[in-house]
Amino acid sequence: MTWLPTGLRARLVITFTVVAVTASAMVAGLGYQLVRKELIERAVRGSVADVRDKLSKITLPVGASDVVWPSDTTVTDEDLAGLVDALNGPARTVIVTYGDHRRTSPGGRFTMSDVPDQLRWQAARRLVYQRVRLRDEPWLIVATQIQRVSQSGTLRTTGLSAYVFVSLGDEEAVLFRFRNALGQAGGITLTIALTVALLSARRVLLPVRRLGAAARALGAGDLHIRLPVRGKDELAELTATFNETAAALEDTVSELRTLESMSRRFVADVSHELRTPLTAMTAVTDMLSEDAEELSEDAGEAVRIVVREIDRLRVLVEHLIEVSRFDSGAAVLRLESVDVGDTLADSLEVRGWADQVKLIVPVGLAFFLDPRRFDVIVANLVGNALHHGSLPVVVTVRLARGGLEVTVRDHGPGIPEQALPHVFDRFFKAGPGRARSVGSGLGLAIAKANAELHQGAITVRRCEPGTLFTLWIPRQ
Known part of the structure; x- marks a missing residue:
């Protein structure tokens, strides 16, 4: 790689x-x-x-003949030595040959075996030279056959050959x-x-x-940040573009925040305004529901429908008011040490669920939490299990992972796998069968918000059979 x-x-x-x-x-x-x-x-x-x-x-030795040939015996070793001395110099080795005679400069390091054959052949006709490397050193070999001008003025060879090794x-x-x-x-x-x-x-x-x-x-949310633009190059243009984008984003976010604030205020105002007429309508429907049996069949059914829808509207309004508190940041914790077992038992009994839910909790288990918000979380989880699951519904409490763990499990068909990531979304209802249920679609979202207010979390997963919700609240 x-x-x-x-x-x-x-x-x-x-x-x-x-x-x-x-x-x-x-x-x-x-x-x-x-x-x-x-x-x-x-x-x-x-x-x-x-x-x-x-x-x-150089003055060449001259014998009896016009030209000194290799067979001429008038050329002596002293003559060859004179030629060597004449051609010798610092950092040089000179070899002079004449027939079978050879003369090398004193202290010479080389012999005729160090002369390349091709150089010898070329030296017979003209002066030639070649760079070679001998004994790991660079040398220049200059080779030539010595010639002289005869008495008739003709250039003649003498039979003498000189090889000069010059150090480089x-x-x-x-x-x-x-x-x-x-x-x-x-x-x-x-x-x-x-x-x-x-x-x-x-x-x-x-x-x-x-x-x-x-x-x-x-x-991270700092929409006011801007950068100084220096120069006129591409980076300066990029910086200017960033500043323009940041300004446009700030305007857009500011507008969206204003619209969101207006929307939240509208929902909160409408929810609060609906409480008074809903209270009056609930009182009237309570009276009508008592006399529903004495009315005709159609009128009695109409009364029951009105009572059911008003009750559904009441739950929706209460949930909207609760959601508006979270959105506005008005939701606060009021922590106190409570007996978890007693709190859960009271929550189930008030809602008439004590006979339908199996409660498993250690005796005398005390924990710091907001009892009202803890009640809302448990009520939403248990109510969801009872309304959309099947019995038995089991609530189990234990201390785990440095906090309080509460699990709620039903034994119904379970939430569809594709719906699990969205069960805590606002107004989400899993499946067409729940679209017209009594629930508002906000219960699990409110339960999750209350858990996060405790710095905790709620998770959900399918079981065989049923669905398991797990609430975890850390020690405060």
Whole structure:
């Protein structure tokens, strides 16, 4: 798996550094090759010119014949030694051959076996040279057959061959120092490139970071945040666009908050205004329900329908008032130590559910909570189980996970799997069969809000059979 940098800063620094190093390497490489070529060629030209010059000044031995041939015995070892001395010099090795005779400069490091065969063959016709590496050192071999002008003015070969080994060690040392200098310059260039890259990346990314911080603050609800616009580049345009977007978002959110506040106030006002007529209507329907049996069948059914719908409307109004308290932030906790078992028993008995619900709670279990809101939570969960599930309904209480855990389970068909994520949504009713039920669709939402007011939570899951609601309240 190839590692790739994900941060923009890292990518900018790496890109800038790679470009700088690549450019430096190319310039250094080209410069080194040019210097190397010129230095070597100058050394070669100088060595070849020196050999030519020395050859032109040599007085060749002349025997009885017009031209000295390899078979001529007038050429002695002293003559060959004189030629060697004439061609010799510092850091050189000279080999002169004449037929079977060979003469090497004193302290010579090389023999004829070190001369390439092709160079020997070419030297028989003209002066040639070749760069070779011998004993891990660079050398230049200049080879030629010595010629002279005869008495008739004709250029004749003499049978003498000279091989001059010229050391290129000084040039190689110069190139070595030059490479080191280029390496040091490359290191300095890399350091400068990294420094400039870091400074440039910081300068480029600073506005981006400010934009990121401002965007996070905007997402957290700080709609007043704005950034100063500096310059006229793309980042300045992006900053200006962010400011315009933030201003438009602030206006939209402000408008939505105003509308939401008006909506909540309207719901609260309507709910409160409905309480008085509902109270009167409830009193009247109570009287009518007592006489419903004495009325005709149609009139009695109409009275029962009115009583049921008024009761449903009363529950809805009460729930709307409770929801409006949560929305306005007026809901507060009034904590006190209560006996959980007694509180649950009283809640079930008041609603006439004591005979329908099995209660499992440790004796004498005390816990700090708001008894009124705890009663609302339990009543909604148990009422939901009784109205939409099947008996038996079991309420179990225990201390778990550092808090109080209350589970409510029924043994009915259970809530459909696709409806589980939405059971705590306002006005949500699972399935068409519950659309006209007595419930308002707000009970579970109110229970969840009361649990969260205790810093707790409610969860739900399917069982086989039935549904299990779990309420957890932490220790206060």
